[in-house]
Amino acid sequence: MTDTPAPLVEVDGLVVSVRRAGGAVRLVDEVSFSIGRGESYGLVGQSGSGKSMTAMAMMGLLRRAREMRVTGAVRLAGRDLLGLTSREMSDVRGAEISMVFQDPMSSLNPAYTVGEQIAETLRRHRGMSRREARREAVEALKLVEIPGAERRVSAYPHEFSGGMRQRVMLAIAVACRPKVLIADEATTALDVTVQAQVLGLLRRLQEDLGMAVLFITHDLSVLADIADRVGVMYAGQLVEEASVFDVFERTSHPYSSALLRSSPEYRGLAGASLLPTSHQIADTGCRFRPRCGFATGRCEQDVVLAAVPGESAHTSRCARVSEIRIPTGMDLWDELEKGTDDKRSAAGSNA
Amino acid sequence: MTAPVLETRGLTVTFQLRAGGGLRRRSLTAVRGVDLEVLPGETVALVGESGSGKSTTARAVCGLVPFEGEVLLSGERASAIQRTRRAGSYRQMVFQDPYSSLDPLMTVGDSIAEPLTLLSGRSSGHAARVRALLESVRLPAGYAARLPKELSGGQRQRVAIARALATEPKLVVCDEALSALDASTQGEVLAILQELREQRGTAYLFIAHDLAVVRHIADRVAVMYLGSVVESGPTEEVFRDPRHPYTQALLAAAPIPHPRLQRQQRAFVVGGDPPDPSRLPGGCPFHPRCPLAIVRCKTETPPATAAQGRTVICHVNKAADPAEAVARVVGPVETSTPEVRKGLVS
Numbered sequence: 001m002t003d004t005p006a007p008l009v010e011v012d013g014l015v016v017s018v019r020r021a022g023g024a025v026r027l028v029d030e031v032s033f034s035i036g037r038g039e040s041y042g043l044v045g046q047s048g049s050g051k052s053m054t055a056m057a058m059m060g061l062l063r064r065a066r067e068m069r070v071t072g073a074v075r076l077a078g079r080d081l082l083g084l085t086s087r088e089m090s091d092v093r094g095a096e097i098s099m100v101f102q103d104p105m106s107s108l109n110p111a112y113t114v115g116e117q118i119a120e121t122l123r124r125h126r127g128m129s130r131r132e133a134r135r136e137a138v139e140a141l142k143l144v145e146i147p148g149a150e151r152r153v154s155a156y157p158h159e160f161s162g163g164m165r166q167r168v169m170l171a172i173a174v175a176c177r178p179k180v181l182i183a184d185e186a187t188t189a190l191d192v193t194v195q196a197q198v199l200g201l202l203r204r205l206q207e208d209l210g211m212a213v214l215f216i217t218h219d220l221s222v223l224a225d226i227a228d229r230v231g232v233m234y235a236g237q238l239v240e241e242a243s244v245f246d247v248f249e250r251t252s253h254p255y256s257s258a259l260l261r262s263s264p265e266y267r268g269l270a271g272a273s274l275l276p277t278s279h280q281i282a283d284t285g286c287r288f289r290p291r292c293g294f295a296t297g298r299c300e301q302d303v304v305l306a307a308v309p310g311e312s313a314h315t316s317r318c319a320r321v322s323e324i325r326i327p328t329g330m331d332l333w334d335e336l337e338k339g340t341d342d343k344r345s346a347a348g349s350n351a
Numbered sequence: 352m353t354a355p356v357l358e359t360r361g362l363t364v365t366f367q368l369r370a371g372g373g374l375r376r377r378s379l380t381a382v383r384g385v386d387l388e389v390l391p392g393e394t395v396a397l398v399g400e401s402g403s404g405k406s407t408t409a410r411a412v413c414g415l416v417p418f419e420g421e422v423l424l425s426g427e428r429a430s431a432i433q434r435t436r437r438a439g440s441y442r443q444m445v446f447q448d449p450y451s452s453l454d455p456l457m458t459v460g461d462s463i464a465e466p467l468t469l470l471s472g473r474s475s476g477h478a479a480r481v482r483a484l485l486e487s488v489r490l491p492a493g494y495a496a497r498l499p500k501e502l503s504g505g506q507r508q509r510v511a512i513a514r515a516l517a518t519e520p521k522l523v524v525c526d527e528a529l530s531a532l533d534a535s536t537q538g539e540v541l542a543i544l545q546e547l548r549e550q551r552g553t554a555y556l557f558i559a560h561d562l563a564v565v566r567h568i569a570d571r572v573a574v575m576y577l578g579s580v581v582e583s584g585p586t587e588e589v590f591r592d593p594r595h596p597y598t599q600a601l602l603a604a605a606p607i608p609h610p611r612l613q614r615q616q617r618a619f620v621v622g623g624d625p626p627d628p629s630r631l632p633g634g635c636p637f638h639p640r641c642p643l644a645i646v647r648c649k650t651e652t653p654p655a656t657a658a659q660g661r662t663v664i665c666h667v668n669k670a671a672d673p674a675e676a677v678a679r680v681v682g683p684v685e686t687s688t689p690e691v692r693k694g695l696v697s
Contacts, residue, residue: 047533161624162401191400191560191625196604200617218534221606224613244610262534263608264563267541333609 006078007034008212009058009180014072016053016062024069027053029236031072035180035212035229040203042215042227042244044259050236051216055182057082058214059099060089076180095125098173102185104165108157114141114168115153118175125176140171143208145201163194167201174205181206182214187222199226220260220329224248232256235287238305242314248329252308252316255288260329269335286319294324354426356521356554357389357412357442361420364407368629379629381407383578384420389522392552396559396569396586398601400625404578405558409526412556413444425521439466443515447527449507453499459485460495463514470518484513487550488543505536509543516547524556529564541568562605566590571660574598577626577636584661592670594663597637599671635666643667 016028028050035041043051053062062068063086074081076096081089101107109117118140119133128136134153141149144167157165166186173181183202187195203226206213215226223230223244230247232240232255240253251257261269280290285300292299298319308314309322318326364382382404389395397405411418414433422429424441432438443466446452453462463484464477482492488509499507508528515523525544529537545568547553559565565572566586573583574597582595593599607613623640626632632639638648645666653666 161627163624192562192604192606193400193600194624196606196617197622199606219606221608221613224608224610225606225617248608248610260608262538264534264537264561264567265608267538267564267567329608 007036008039008077009035009214010073010075011054011058012073012075014054014057014074015070016050016057017069017071019067019069026236028057031233031236031238033231033238033241035214037179037212038206038210040206040213040215040226040228042217042223042230043233044217044220044223044230045233046218046259049233051233052184053236054233055099055184055214055216058182059093059097060084060086063089091125094121094173094178095176096178097180097182098176098178099182099184100166100169100173100186102188104162104169105157107169108165110157113154113156114160114171117168118153118172121172121175136175137171140175141168143174143205144168144171146171163190163198166190166194166198170198170201170205174209174211177209178211180212180214182216184216185218186215188217188219195222202226220248220263221265232259235281237287237317238315239288239317240315241305242308242311246311246314250308250311250314251326251328252311252314252321253288253318254292254294254324254326257327257329258288258291260332261327263332266332266336268339269332286317294318294320294326296320353391355388355390355423356425357387357556358423358426359385359387359408359412359420360423361386362408362411362422363419364404364411364416365419377629380631381578381628382411382418385575385578385580387556387573387580389554389556391521392548392554393571394548394555394557394569396557396565396572397575398559398562398565398572399575400560400601402577402625402628403575404628405575406526407578408575409444409524409556409558412522413442413524414438415444436470439470439518440520442522442524443518443520444524444526445508445511445515445528447530449504449511449531450499452511453507455499457498458495459497459499459502459510462499462510463495463517466514466517480517481513484517485510487516487547488513489539503536505532505540508532508536508540512540512543512547516551516553519551520553522554522556524558526558527560528557529559530561537564544568562590562602574601577628577631579636579664580662581637581665582661582663588661594661594668594670595637595665596641596643596667600640600642603671635664643669 012032014028014031015026017024017026031054033041043054045051056062057070058074060081062070070082081092084092115134115137118137122128122133122136138149138153141153146152146164146167160168187198190198202213205211215223217223227244230242230244231238232253234255240247240256247256251260281287282289286303289295289299303317303319305315305317308316362382362385363380366379366381368377368379385408397408399405407416410416412422414429424432432441460481463481467477467480481495485492485494490506490509502510529540532540541564557569569586571584572586572589573580574595576597582589582598589598590602593602603616634650635648635653638644641648647666653664655662655664656668
């Protein structure tokens with residue numbers, strides 16, 4: 001790492017394990033990454049890869065689950081959140097670190113106006129009076145660009161469209177001006193047009209408030225839009241981490257490549273997508289080995305996340321990264337462009 | 352030439368809404384005057400935002416909602432077929448959620464055989480047919496004895512497809528049939544649908560909001576907005592050269608797996624929410640959100656311009672021009688309030 005000041009958020013060796021009949025299973029396995037102030041970090045992977053579990057652990061939401069064990073460190077501005085008591089953590093949650101989820105309808109309480117729900121967090125964390133909190137709730141609605149905020153503050157969740165509800169969720173999340181915002185599949189359920197608006201809003205809030213944003217998604221195209229840096233997760237582990245450009249242009253892990261290949265844009269390309277299902281995960285060595293076209297005997301030994309030779313701030317958990325040619329996101333893009341050109345000329349000659 | 356497997360003329364679906372305590376009745380026209388044609392073996396996709404009427408159109412075609420206008424299935428009036436036993440040999444449907452579309456108490460084999468029994472009565476030959484159908488969706492024949500709860504989402508959706516194909520319908524209507532599946536499963540189900548089309552010449556009416564999937568599978572595409580088709584034509588041409596500002600906005604809004612290009616196309620995003628179909632604006636339904644709207648768009652319904660298999664319903668009707676696409680991220684507007692509408696279109 002460089003000699004810049006300590007990043008705002010440091011997740012360090014985070015492990016989430018769950019006790020099962022056959023012993024402990026690691027859902028999150030030694031995950032480490034950091035996010036700077038004003039930076040947008042994208043965590044991507046299939047369902048079950050541990051990305052949401054990482055977010056839940058960061059928010060201190062796994063404390064009450066007896067069968068779960070969370071170890072490692074989550075430092076916010078140098079303070080380890082995992083070491084806090086439940087009471088201390090509830091002062092931090094919503095004030096310094098906030099989260100928005102995929103489904104705004106089930107996250108909002110249908111029996112309270114949106115103003116009351118925004119005010120609740122302000123009164124809890126800022127000790128505001130009802131009157132002050134209501135005024136601040138209007139400001140929060142304006143911040144997320146809800147038209148007619150003065151009027152809409154008294155409306156109930158069902159009176160809002162899906163996109164507007166997600167803005168309300170954002171208003172609650174940023175009302176106390178947190179240092180970190182975690183967006184867990186926050187645009188997945190929205191129409192593409194609304195998704196584009198919410199992504200634009202998130203970028204603006206991030207700039208205006210200087211927040212660090214952790215963006216969790218299964219959709220690499222969304223990260224192509226919003227992320228500065230990207231961590232690719234597989235079977236509870238980070239398998240590649242780099243700037244968003246490097247992840248697409250200098251893809252350095254076979255799994256990242258397979259994940260890119262599974263984008264709906266690339267459906268038309270020859271050859272099937274190789275995304276593995278859960279029973280194809282290896283327990284030892286490289287977890288992706290059973291589905292990896294490059295796997296050799298060496299991959300049966302454990303692999304660590306290591307710097308990609310010749311590149312800066314780019315790590316990969318592939319033992320063979322320097323000796324194989326992994327198809328990059330841009331290789332796929334070029335193949336798609338070529339395919340489209342062929343289709344066009346074929347269509348042209350038919351006409 | 353053989354008759355289209357599906358033809359709709361002026362298809363209109365109106366729902367009666369009961370507002371508040373049920374004293375005031377309002378009506379909502381979810382689909383207005385839709386003309387569609389699906390030829391044998393062809394895949395036609397309907398795309399649009401939520402509330403555009405694409406699913407309602409699909410349901411009307413399968414006789415699940417009452418409609419006005421005409422629906423012809425292989426040249427025969429749908430109203431004469433829908434409630435008969437042979438309806439299943441004309442059209443079948445695959446729904447979005449394979450968790451609620453299969454009876455949890457019926458074995459996979461019984462579910463697949465049910466439409467066969469409806470069509471031709473009980474027969475000992477059905478068991479062999481079920482095995483063949485399971486194989487055609489790449490499931491082991493032994494799955495016939497299983498219950499849906501023993502299957503994954505992708506496997507259930509394959510069972511739903513096998514069931515839809517049991518009666519060898521000429522048209523299969525897929526209503527967001529891939530949307531609930533994750534990326535790898537989606538790819539596999541898509542491949543099965545294409546294989547079946549090649550083997551049996553099945554035609555699909557494919558409802559989806561995922562434009563990348565549509566581009567891959569559909570021969571022709573119809574873009575719906577507030578219950579009307581605003582643009583239609585061969586898929587590759589519509590995607591390459593969208594003529595309706597709404598199509599242009601929809602295509603620009605979908606993020607692409609290319610960070611540098613994606614960051615350039617960010618600017619061309621349409622504002623506003625998907626509109627409320629119970630409050631239809633006058634003139635062109637898209638004008639409150641349209642960056643290219645002119646005065647005429649607010650008052651006159653645009654005419655349909657048809658040329659070379661493509662139809663565009665727009666007063667402006669021109670190629671997308673990034674320099675003119677002033678549809679910046681303007682933030683949401685309440686499309687139902689006239690003040691905002693004025694502000695946006697000025």
